[in-house]
Amino acid sequence: MSGFGIAGPLMMANGALISGFGFTANGPTGQSWFLWPGIALMVFSSFTELFIRYDVLWLAIKGGCIELVNIFRRLLNKDAWADAEDDDDPVPKYEQVPLLWWGTGLLASVIFTCFVMGFMFGMPVYQSLIAIILSFMLSFIGLQASGQTDINPLGSIGKVTQLVFAKMPAESVKAVQKNNLMAGNMAASAAAQSVDMVGDLKTGHLLGASPRSQFLAQMVGSVFAVI
Incomplete structure (x- = not known):
């Protein structure tokens, strides 16, 4: 101004x-x-906001890494490795979302995202995969920050991804700018959707709803929203 x-x-x-x-x-x-x-100024203000909340950043990264380790250990039929705070799950096993459900959905989403990014915007597959991985990691930061401060740092998340993509190779400056913008959009959108869905699951938990039923409702709603 x-x-x-x-x-x-x-x-x-x-x-x-x-x-x-x-x-x-x-x-x-x-x-x-x-x-x-x-x-x-926007980039530096976003990073300043992120570094001020370094404790939230650390908790989010730590929680995400532990969850990834637990997923692989369950696939190998081993006991989950987690902090003592995370040992007790209040949801019964039969009401939890099976790994096959969200794993299949995740794989389909990755394939579809790479296809759309390549077909519609000309983004190489490896860059789409990098953006997806960054989106996954940064979504934990959005979840942790939203849970502790009620603020989802979408600006910071998008800027971090754009900074990573600043030197990604492309055939022209316009293509670099386009890929940079789409990567930031993917990360911010993933964080926004993650926070929204976790908020819905929290509300359902307080009301005693089944996470499995909520997952099915979210899946049906997502399909019709895309259509």
């Missing part, structure tokens, strides 16, 4: 800018002059 509303008109009045908007080789414009400093 201060850039486009105050500094921009003053710089145009002094002849430092040739126009308020657009990109041209004839000289700097207000849009080209203030765009990148504005983006830099």
Whole structure:
């Protein structure tokens, strides 16, 4: 606001800018002059917010790593490895969501996402997979932050992914920008959907609803939402 509303008109009045908007080789414009400093401020503010909540970040990473280890240990028919705080699950086994259900859905979602990103936006498969992995990891941060502060740091999550994709190879600058934007969108969307679904599961838990039934309802709703 201060850039486009105050500094921009003053710089145009002094002849430092040739126009308020657009990109041209004839000289700097207000849009080209203030765009990148504005983006830099957004990135640094997002990272500052993330580092201030370093404890939330650590708990989210720790919880995600433990859950991944537990998944692989269950697949190998071994006892789960977890903190003492996470040993007791209040939901009976027959009401929990089976690994086959969400595992199959996860695999189908990964394949479909790679197809859409490649077919619609020209993103290479390996970049789509990197974005999916980052989205998965950063979703834990969104969940932990939302649970402790009631704020989902979608801006920070998207900016972290965009920073990783800043140097990803592409055939043109436009393709780099497009892939960067889509990767950030994937991460932020994954975090938003994760927080929404966990919030629904929490409400259902407080009401005594079955997580398995809620999962089926979410799956049916997602299918019709896409259609």
